[in-house]
Amino acid sequence: MAGTTIRVVARIVARKEKTDQVRDILAGLVDPTRSETGCISYELLQNKADPADFTFVEEWKDDAAIDAHLRTQHIIQALVKLPDLIAAAPDIRRYTVVR
Numbered sequence: 001m002a003g004t005t006i007r008v009v010a011r012i013v014a015r016k017e018k019t020d021q022v023r024d025i026l027a028g029l030v031d032p033t034r035s036e037t038g039c040i041s042y043e044l045l046q047n048k049a050d051p052a053d054f055t056f057v058e059e060w061k062d063d064a065a066i067d068a069h070l071r072t073q074h075i076i077q078a079l080v081k082l083p084d085l086i087a088a089a090p091d092i093r094r095y096t097v098v099r
Contacts, residue, residue: 038065
């Protein structure tokens with residue numbers, strides 16, 4: 001049913017020379033996040049044309065589940081490691097399905 005869950009698209013662009021480190025940090029978030037309450041799906045994508053460009057495509061039960069996700073230790077630890085490895089601040093957007 002449209003609009004009942006929240007979708008998140010989160011884009012992270014690594015500094016070119018830090019791509020492998022960023023990929024390892026981001027990949028380490030997948031399994032613990034998938035086991036979180038309210039997580040419906042959580043995928044990490046890497047751009048084929050630009051390997052430094054990563055995108056999470058997520059589906060969550062509600063905003064409260066996303067907010068709880070952002071307070072988990074694995075996310076907090078990743079956010080501490082990433083600033084010196086990424087080219088810009090992460091672009092994180094929440095969506096609802098229209099149709």
